[in-house]
Amino acid sequence: MGRLVLVVVLASMFGLAGCARQHAGEEQGLGAGNLDPELAELDGLKFSRGRPLTAEERKVLASHGEIAFHLTGEESEQVRGYVQYFLETKRDTVKRWLVRAEPHLQYVRAVLASNKLPQDLMALPFIESGYNNFAYSSSGAGGMWQFMPATARRFGLRVDYWVDERRNPYLATMASAKYLAELHGRFGDWQLALAGYNAGEGKITRAMAASGSASFKDLAKDETWLREETRAYVPKFLAMLKIIKNLKSLGFEPVHMDAAPAVKELAVPGGTDLAALARAAGMGWEEFREFNPGFRRQVSPPDASSPVYLPAARVERAQAYLAEPGSARAGYRVLVASRGDTWWRVSSSTGVPVAALRSLNPGLPDNLAPGQTYLVASDSSSLDALPLGAIDDARASGRKAGKAETAVQASAQALPDKDKTQARDAVAEALALQGAGHKPVVYRPDPADAGPAKAAAPVKLAVKAKPEPPREKSKPGSAKPEDAGKKKGKYMVAKGETVWSIARKLSVSPGAVLADNNLSADARLREGDVIYVEGR
Incomplete structure (x- = not known):
């Protein structure tokens, strides 16, 4: 019981943390989010034994990743159900998610490797957001990794009127790696760690205290301890992971892991x-x-x-x-206060929250004197209306935050500048690592993760070697398609389009577009260029 006492103490410190789409206890009352509807449909799916599995599906289900999970019979059936659901009912959704993910996978893998985390975790953003940087849940979780605002701030991400760094794929991936490492260090088990990522570590520690058990299998037996969404989280994760690792045999186009833009x-x-x-x-x-x-x-x-x-x-x-x-x-304009002007009146006329105006004008008094000059953002009418949560609403309106909110804000603001600098240095390093050339970095599972099921050979990630000699570049469209088995057509580039915007628009792989046209990742397209695209 000694460990459980420690766990309860930790829960009181971090009760609001987590990344789930429906966390209890943190920032409620938000409007509808914009998550792909398929993600919401995953929660609460009930599976009955459908058609018999094909030989290939049986092989896929029998495959193992780096993390050894010890599933109950019910959980194994859930994995089977989710695999068939993704492959049959939502196959086009999986294709769309793969196209979205491709530009990010190389960076995500580099960050996981540099934090000594298993490469399997690259599957998490698929079931969190479909790898959508702009995704928001109805409870306020945001970004590719679906951080709640307070958790994001705890790991050094800024979430306010100006920026939402949960949507920054580089900083958010670094923060997520730190959070996952912390969860695994706290619980010593990846199944509990992933449950904590979904529900918040406070929920898991309270469930452990209430049940008297540190076993996920025991916690999952009773709905009063864990919601259905959390109990099904690992089966969803495993189903998506098995699909990603077996794309070719399942008939999907290959994902180019090195297709990240320069x-x-x-x-x-x-x-x-x-x-x-x-x-x-x-x-x-x-x-x-x-x-x-x-x-x-x-x-x-x-x-x-x-x-x-x-x-x-x-x-x-x-x-x-x-x-x-x-x-x-240059992004600000100077205004002059008139008689009777207050920060509230300026806020009303410009659309900029009082808190943001005060941060722009830190040296000015509470009351504006006639003739006083002050700054306003030039694009004040250009608002990003996606929800940020109750804490942000309090800041924007000037409402005094409650004690819980103040504590969360203080913990985030207390993050030392050197830690923020280190985070940005780490991003720069990972960006460099996603370029050409690397030495292998291997994740080695903890002994605690070892079990009866034999873990597959660890995935190797290139992290520093000799760069390949530069290949000869050609003009877009000059390389003829070589694969006669796949139909490729011509596409004329419009103004401002990039390989990645075209790939997303046409739901094709950016890596395939680069390869089909003999383009490097930093190639610049011009209006009127003609390129080859599959399926055109």
């Missing part, structure tokens, strides 16, 4: 006009937003520098813009 990180000062920066770099706003989904405004936060991610070929032009006199804080 991206460079650039620090921009507070108050940067992001729309102007994008134009200077030769990018439209939608293309810029595709690479930088974390920004909620077309202006960077006023109080700190922010990371911006750009195709490698665009960085030099962006740096030239930032070096121009007057580019700093």
Whole structure:
């Protein structure tokens, strides 16, 4: 029982944490989210034995990953049910998710390897969000990894009027790796760790205390301890993982694990006009937003520098813009207060929350004097309306936060600057690792994870070797399709389109587009270029 006492103490410290779509106790009352409906349908599915499994499906179900799970008979039946559901009813959904995931998988794998976490965990964002950076649940979880706001802040992510770093795939992946490592370190078991990721570690520790058991199998026996969604979480995860590891034999197009775009990180000062920066770099706003989904405004936060991610070929032009006199804080305009103006009145007329106005104008008093100048974001009317949660609503309206909210905010704000710097350094390192050339990094399961089922050979991830010699580049469309068995047609590039935006638009693999046209990951398409695309 000694361990359970410790667990209960930890639960009191982190009771609000978690990443599930329906966490209890944290930031309720939000509007409807925008998750793919297929994700909601997964919860509560009841399976009866359907058609007999094919020989290939039996082989897929018998396959093992790096993590050894010890499933009950009921859980094994759930895995079978989810596999058949994904393959038959939602096959097109799986295809769409794979296209979304492809640009991220190389980076996710690099981060998992650098944190000594199993590569199997790359399957988590599939069942959390379908690998959608802009996904929000009805309970306020956000981003590819579906962090709740308080949990995100605890792991160094900024969530406010200016940015939602849960939508930043680089920072959010780093934060998620830290969270998963912490959960596994706390519970010593991946099944409990994943349950904690879904429900929040506080829920799991309370269930352990109530049941007197540290076994997931025992916790899953009673609905009063764990919800159906959490009990089915590992079977959903395993079903998706088995499909990912057997795409070819299941008839899916292969996923190109090295299809990530060549991206460079650039620090921009507070108050940067992001729309102007994008134009200077030769990018439209939608293309810029595709690479930088974390920004909620077309202006960077006023109080700190922010990371911006750009195709490698665009960085030099962006740096030239930032070096121009007057580019700093160009995202703001100066207004003059009139008689009777208050921060509330300015907020009402500009659409900028009082808290955001005060952060822009930290030296000004509570009462504005006539003639007083103050700053307002230039794009104040351009709002990102996706929900951020009750804590954010409190900040925006000026309502005084409750004790629980204040504690959560304080823990996030207390994160040392050096930790934030280290996080960004780690992102830069992982971005470098996703480039060519690597030495193998292998995840080795903990002895506690070993069980009767023999774990498969660990997946190797390249993390630093000699880069391959540069291949000869050709103009888009100059490479003829080589695979006569697959129909390929011509596609004319529109203004501002990239390989990744075209791939998403046409639901094809970005890696396949690059390969079919002999393009490098940093190739720049121009309006009027003709490329080959499968299925056209």
